[in-house]
Amino acid sequence: MKNKKGADNYLWTQQDIASATHGRWLRVPPEDWRSTGFCHYVPVFQPGNILAVRTKEGEKGVSLNAARRLHPAAFMASTPLPESMSPFILVDNNNDALVGMGTSARIRMSGTIVGVTGSAGKSTLTAMLTHALTEAGYSAKGSAFNANLPVGVAWNLSSVPPDTEFVVTEMAIGKMGISSMMVRPDIAVFTNIFPAHQGHHTLQDLARVKSDIFRGMPAGGTAVLNRDMRELGIVEEAAREKKINLLFYGHSEKCDCQLISYTAETGEVIARTDDGILTFSMQARGVHMAVNAVATLALFQALKLPAQAVIPGLETFRPLPGRGETTALYLSGKKITVIDDSFNANPGSMAASFISLDEYPQHRCIAVLGQMEELGPGAERYHAELASLVNQSRIHKVICMGDLWRTFWNELATDKRGWYAKTLDEQWHCLMNVIAEGDVVLFKGSHSTGIHTLVEKIKTSGQTENV
Numbered sequence: 001m002k003n004k005k006g007a008d009n010y011l012w013t014q015q016d017i018a019s020a021t022h023g024r025w026l027r028v029p030p031e032d033w034r035s036t037g038f039c040h041y042v043p044v045f046q047p048g049n050i051l052a053v054r055t056k057e058g059e060k061g062v063s064l065n066a067a068r069r070l071h072p073a074a075f076m077a078s079t080p081l082p083e084s085m086s087p088f089i090l091v092d093n094n095n096d097a098l099v100g101m102g103t104s105a106r107i108r109m110s111g112t113i114v115g116v117t118g119s120a121g122k123s124t125l126t127a128m129l130t131h132a133l134t135e136a137g138y139s140a141k142g143s144a145f146n147a148n149l150p151v152g153v154a155w156n157l158s159s160v161p162p163d164t165e166f167v168v169t170e171m172a173i174g175k176m177g178i179s180s181m182m183v184r185p186d187i188a189v190f191t192n193i194f195p196a197h198q199g200h201h202t203l204q205d206l207a208r209v210k211s212d213i214f215r216g217m218p219a220g221g222t223a224v225l226n227r228d229m230r231e232l233g234i235v236e237e238a239a240r241e242k243k244i245n246l247l248f249y250g251h252s253e254k255c256d257c258q259l260i261s262y263t264a265e266t267g268e269v270i271a272r273t274d275d276g277i278l279t280f281s282m283q284a285r286g287v288h289m290a291v292n293a294v295a296t297l298a299l300f301q302a303l304k305l306p307a308q309a310v311i312p313g314l315e316t317f318r319p320l321p322g323r324g325e326t327t328a329l330y331l332s333g334k335k336i337t338v339i340d341d342s343f344n345a346n347p348g349s350m351a352a353s354f355i356s357l358d359e360y361p362q363h364r365c366i367a368v369l370g371q372m373e374e375l376g377p378g379a380e381r382y383h384a385e386l387a388s389l390v391n392q393s394r395i396h397k398v399i400c401m402g403d404l405w406r407t408f409w410n411e412l413a414t415d416k417r418g419w420y421a422k423t424l425d426e427q428w429h430c431l432m433n434v435i436a437e438g439d440v441v442l443f444k445g446s447h448s449t450g451i452h453t454l455v456e457k458i459k460t461s462g463q464t465e466n467v
Contacts, residue, residue, distance in 0.1 A: 011036065012101075012158075017050065017074075017089060020104035021097035026080065029087035035073045037159040038101055040094070042066055044145055044155065048073050052094050055079035059094040060151045095151055102154025103182045108162040111139075114299065115183050117171045117213045118191025118226075119206065120349040122148065124323050125191055125292050126170040128284075132296050132313030133166045136305070140166040146343075148172035153179045166303075173210050180216035187302050188213045188244075189224040189295060193231045194348030195375050195382055207231035211238035219243040222302045224295060227255050249298040250291065257298040262290040264359040269314075273297050275307035284319050285326070286356035288349075322452060324356075331462035337363070337440045338459070342452040345372045345445050347382045353444045354386070354393050360440045364396040366418065368427055368454060370445020371402035380404050387411035396439075399430050402449065424450050428457065 011034035018025060036048035040060045045051070051072035054061030059078065067075065067085065074087040076097065081088055091097035106113070116126045123146055130142030141160045147153065148170040160167055171179045193207050201209075211234065214223065223239040225232065227250035239246055249257040260270040260277070267282045269290045278297070282289060293314045300310045319325045322343030329338050337360070341353050350372060357365040367390070375382050384407035390398060391411075397418030400409065409420050419430035431454075435441070441458075445451035 011048075012050075014087075016104070017101070020101045021076070021089065021091045022100060023076065023089040023091035023097060025087065025089050027083075027086040027088040029074055033073070033087070037105075038076070038098060038155060039072065040098060040151060040155060041145075042070070044147075045070055045072070046159075050074045050076050050089075052098060053077040053081060053085075054094065055081075056094075060098060061094050098151045098154045098158075099178065099182060100154075102150075102157040105154075105157040105160065105162070106182060106184060109157075109160070109167060110163050111165045111167055112187065112303065113183060113185045114166065114168045114187045114189060115171050115180070115185030115213050115217075116168060116189045116191070117173070117176070117210050118229075119194035119210075120344075120346055120352075121191045121288065121292060122170045122172070123343075124289075124320060125189065125295060126168050127320055128292050128296055128314070128317050129189070129299055130166075130168045131317050132300070132310045133168070135313035135316060136300075136309040138165045140164065140168065142168040143170040146170070148179075149174045150178045150182065153182060157183070171213055173206065176209055176212040177215050180213050182216070184216040184218070185213070185221070186218070187222045187224060187299065188217060188239075189299060190226060190229070190235055191292075191295070192226055192229045192348060193235070194346045195378070201376070203231050204234060207234040208238070211235050214239050214242045214244055217242060217244055220245065222247055224249065224298045224302055226250050226291070226295065227252050228291075247298055247302050249294045255294075257294050257301060259287075259290055259294045262287045265361070269293055271297055273307045274301055278307055278311065280311045280315055282314055282317070284317050284324065285359050286324065286352065288352040288356065289319070289324070322447075322455075324353075327459065329459065329462045331435065331458065334435065334437045334439075336435060336438070336462075338455065339440065339442045340452075340455045342370075342443045342445060342447070342455050344447055345370070346375070347372065347386065350386060350444060351389055353442055354389055354395065357394050357440065357442060361394070363438050363440045364436065365394050365440045365442065366431065366434065367395050367398045367400075367442045367444065368431060368451065369398060369400040369405070370449025370451040371404045373446035373448050380407055383408045384411060390416060397434055399427050399434075401427050401445075424454060428454055431458075 039045045039049040040052040052061035075085045133140035222245045227248040248255045258272040325340045399418040401421040421427040
């Protein structure tokens with residue numbers, strides 16, 4: 001396998017693995033043995049991977065039964081495995097060993113490392129940044145599979161050729177300090193702070209914990225911050241304490257990279273950068289995508305790359321499945337548009353999805369909604385606060401499910417009430433009854449609500465064509 005610069009993908013040797021994991025080879029591989037990284041989750045398995053096998057509660061790894069059916073380069077576990085599973089390295093703890101591999105991989109890297117965090121939009125922005133850098137002619141690798149907690153971050157890092165010019169790493173709030181010390185980003189991009197995965201924490205707490213992304217950064221690094229984000233002061237102060245340079249993006253004239261305007265009908269974006277005023281059109285629609293584009297421009301500015309180089313990537317970027325992917329679909333002879341934003345949801349991303357429907361002024365818009373999970377004690381209030389936005393929006397009917405929508409439903413305009421469902425099946429049947437030619441259907445909710453299964457069902461029920 002070759003990267004864009006033509007170099008071989010990095011191959012881990014047995015000595016590299018032992019050093020990174022502090023493990024001991026009980027069944028040693030041949031001298032010329034090599035590995036392409038590790039696997040701790042069956043869907044990401046690749047030839048040449050070391051397979052982490054879960055033998056203790058709380059450890060990451062593949063079950064013993066699943067491991068027996070795969071053919072990795074070697075096995076890793078914290079408990080001795082059967083003789084048939086060979087080569088085999090014994091480690092004290094899978095999680096520590098895998099983070100050790102990520103840390104070792106980072107030390108070997110010669111390129112620029114970009115960390116991306118925030119309450120919403122991390123995966124989309126990570127993908128957009130990576131796509132823009134690649135389209136500009138650089139070798140770039142971004143996080144995959146939403147693997148943004150320490151072991152997932154380590155998996156992504158361990159799979160990257162060490163001479164890759166730019167590595168864009170998504171970093172979630174969970175154990176952010178560990179991820180930051182492993183990634184040690186040269187540049188951090190911070191999207192926003194919204195109530196999400198909140199439990200009993202305040203927004204101020206979330207801002208402080210997410211600001212741990214700066215912990216592993218060197219003095220003189222750069223933080224690219226959304227000037228419009230809530231709790232900006234906390235994030236900005238944390239960056240300044242680390243003597244990190246600040247670069248702002250957003251709507252304000254005070255921003256280093258400013259979104260001047262966005263035209264929903266055409267996807268046209270007008271932005272201001274150090275290189276002047278830029279105008280381009282995006283296939284990824286919605287003002288939130290335009291803000292991501294300006295964040296991408298800000299990253300290029302931080303990297304001292306020409307702003308014009310980013311435009312091909314911004315114009316060709318398409319949203320990811322579950323994160324705004326748009327599909328034209330023929331269902332029972334009716335042409336509809338499906339917006340799949342079903343991967344996750346919080347008040348900020350939910351509002352952005354509603355606003356994005358302004359792009360379809362000539363169409364009826366139907367919102368199929370699941371609950372927003374992990375919002376803490378104020379969860380029902382956060383749902384209810386969306387009613388006024390929906391009442392003023394272009395949404396024709398709402399089909400929602402979940403107890404947390406109760407107050408929202410009572411405050412929703414009567415003519416916008418489609419169905420308050422108890423099950424996914426009820427939502428499906430209601431949607432099938434109300435859908436009409438030309439409709440735009442938005443699917444949005446936290447992944448645990450199962451809204452994504454309705455997207456899968458509607459795609460398999462009709463003929464699809466990406467738009």
